[in-house]
Amino acid sequence: MNHHHGRTIRRGLLAAVGLALASGACGMSARAEVVRYPEADYPISTAVEVPAGYSTVYISGLGPPVRDSHAPARTPAAYGDMEDQSTAAFQRVKDALGKMGLGMADVVQMHLYMVADPATKKLDFEGMMHGYRRFFGSADQPNVPARSAFAVAQLANPGWLIEVEVVAVRAPKK
Known part of the structure; x- marks a missing residue:
């Protein structure tokens, strides 16, 4: 040739x-859409496929705000039990996304870092799931992210039982 x-x-x-x-x-x-591959009977996705053109937003790990200012500082009593902390941490994520014009439906990946309650010495996974289900996998917000949950020895704030980190995507402008 x-x-x-x-x-x-x-x-x-x-x-x-x-x-x-x-x-x-x-x-x-x-205009390709995000494709989710949800688990059959569990509110997470095995995988999430994001097409070209979407921008990626990384939200730093967020824990709950102080719930009881009269409780000793930086203790679980100041932040609540796992369900309360999870709900509050997910709300902080929702608020952070909202400031960028995004919502929980835009979350494609999540990492949960959890510690055992010092009083019970047990990880309250069900308490976390009660908080999680308020934001994901409902009729109002059916989109579920790919998710990993980790039991860790401790978090930076000794009063936190959970810290939530997410990746969200923004659709390309039309």
Whole structure:
């Protein structure tokens, strides 16, 4: 094959690829949506597929705010039990997303860091799930993220039983 013929083939291939992309022949619609692969009987996704063009928003780990200012500072009593802390931490995530024009439906990945309650020496996973279900997997907000939950030795704030970190996505502008 001569040099000129190779250049012609490359140009033809580039033109064909460009045409295929412009016409949607590669399986992508003009406005592809996030695809979630939810678990059958559990409010999380096994995977979440985000198409090209979406922007990614990373929310730092957030714990609950102080609930009882009369309780000793930086103790679980100041923040509540796991259900209260989870609900409050998820609300903080929701508020942070809201300031950016996003919501809990835009969350595609979540990491939960939890510690055992010092009083019971047990991790209250069910308490966390009660808080979680207020924000994910409901009729009002059915989108569920891919999620990992970790039991850790301690969190930066010794009063926290949970810290929530999320990744959300923003759809491309039309």
